[in-house]
Amino acid sequence: MQQVKGVIARAKDAPVELVTINVPDPGPGEAVVTIQACGVCHTDLHYRQGGINDEFPFLLGHEAAGIVEAVGDGVTEVAPGDFVVLNWRAVCGECRACKRGDLQYCFATHNAKQKMTLEDGTELSPALGIGAFIEKTLVAAGQCTKVDPDARPAAAGLLGCGVMAGIGAAINTGALTRGRSAAVIGCGGVGVAAVAGAALAGASPIIAVDIDPAKLEAARKMGATHTVDSSQTDPVEEIKRICAETYEGAEGADVVIEAVGRPETWKQAFYARDLAGTVVLVGVPTPDMEVPELPLIDVFGRGGALKSSWYGDCLPSRDFPMLIDLYRQGRLDLDAFVTEEIGIEDVEAAFEKMHHGDVLRSVVVL
Missing domain, CATH: 3.90.180.10 (Medium-chain alcohol dehydrogenases, catalytic domain)
Known part of the structure; x- marks a missing residue:
């Protein structure tokens, strides 16, 4: 001892x-x-x-x-x-x-x-x-x-913990790839890591949403192509607008990552995704929080997937060495x-x- x-x-x-x-x-x-x-x-x-x-x-x-x-x-x-x-x-x-x-x-x-x-x-x-x-x-x-x-x-x-949770939410849970768009709501440590993961995956556009200009700037440095101050702008409509500019007919982002862990922002993520898009909840809610009321026809009609991401769905023996190699190469x-x-x-x-x-x-x- x-x-x-x-x-x-x-x-x-x-x-x-x-x-x-x-x-x-x-x-x-x-x-x-x-x-x-x-x-x-x-x-x-x-x-x-x-x-x-x-x-x-x-x-x-x-x-x-x-x-x-x-x-x-x-x-x-x-x-x-x-x-x-x-x-x-x-x-x-x-x-x-x-x-x-x-x-x-x-x-x-x-x-x-x-x-x-x-x-x-x-x-x-x-x-x-x-x-x-x-x-x-x-x-x-x-x-x-x-x-x-x-x-x-x-x-x-x-x-x-946090960086793996965010990167994994984008790459493992959200399965982002080239040709897909991403939005991240909440740009603390986990959210900024999700932005970095989306950039590693080749997603575009990558839209970062927060109310703090400093956090939005951090997200831009890690690969966000667009930032949205949700205290000034409706994030759902802005995500839809940006994605429609890139992909004709898009009604939102292919993958929306919620990194706050609140019902209000989860509902924004739900409506900010494209048809057949994916919502990834990586923000940690408190036990008293509940999924906000949604018309069941909206859940059915939009298709896609509603996922939670626990530790970025990572396998440490697989993911840690790979991400450290990317870090050593200057890519992360x-x-x-x-x-x-x-x-x-x-x-x-x-x-x-x-x-x-x-x-x-x-x-x-x-």
């Missing part, structure tokens, strides 16, 4: 604390990873606010990259010294999704069996089964994805998502900046 420093949320809405944490030696199927960088994601704030569950205290942080320090018995996928991006989808290989070849939909993803604890023995609940605002963390070995060690940790770690600007690098003691201040929309990502560098 080792003792290291980490950031916890002890109670609902309480300020985070930097405390000493006991990290067990890795058991069978587990790995200890020295964390080099970890993004401050909105999901971590949800944990602190009690919006995920009430299993306090939480060890926060999950968008992380680092070096494998040690592995337990039976681990073959990674070895000490490997540079890895952590993921919250260690697939089981045995469930019905895995057995039919859909590993990205694994119904039995798993985490480390042992618990990290406070000095008094109180067990911690690691955020998304990872817990990476810490000098070293214990995870299931399947949560470690080996990638090119020349990648910058602060950028690479963002694939662990992961560095653009890193607004600032901070110390582990600055997580609470980073939550405030996130709340005010001042950053795409603050990244803790250890």
Whole structure:
């Protein structure tokens, strides 16, 4: 066992604390990873606010990259010294999704069996089964994805959640390709990543929608061909207009990605898609939100698909190395998502900046 420093949320809405944490030696199927960088994601704030569950205290942080320090018995996928991006989808290989070849939909993803604890023995609940605002963390070995060690940790770690969710919503869930149009409603970190994914897929036009000029500018830098300030313009009508200019007869975008997670914007996405188009919900709603009322004839008459995208429907072993290669080639600007690098003691201040929309990502560098 080792003792290291980490950031916890002890109670609902309480300020985070930097405390000493006991990290067990890795058991069978587990790995200890020295964390080099970890993004401050909105999901971590949800944990602190009690919006995920009430299993306090939480060890926060999950968008992380680092070096494998040690592995337990039976681990073959990674070895000490490997540079890895952590993921919250260690697939089981045995469930019905895995057995039919859909590993990205694994119904039995798993985490480390042992618990990290406070000095008094109180067990911690690691955020998304990872817990990476810490000098070293214990995870299931399947949560470690080996990638090119020349990648910058602060950028690479963002694939662990938000950036992968957005890119995957466009490429995996939305199945965007050349000759198809895309619109993204909500241009925070996930939405801007969806814009980047649409650009990688060759979609055109790519229409970014938000009420914040700074976020719209970030989306343009990542590949948006058009931007719409929805506080000034009806986004549904503007998306339809832009797409009709490109494709004669188009009644909206082929794929509309909703990256806000609200009924109002989901309804906008529904009506902003073309006939037989696809709506992708990647924004995370709260439990009290409901699908807005829609005439059933509109659901039937427009055809197409209404999808949700969980973690960008990614398979980390397939997608992380590919995206890191694109980053190393200069074709995917992961560095653009890193607004600032901070110390582990600055997580609470980073939550405030996130709340005010001042950053795409603050990244803790250890």
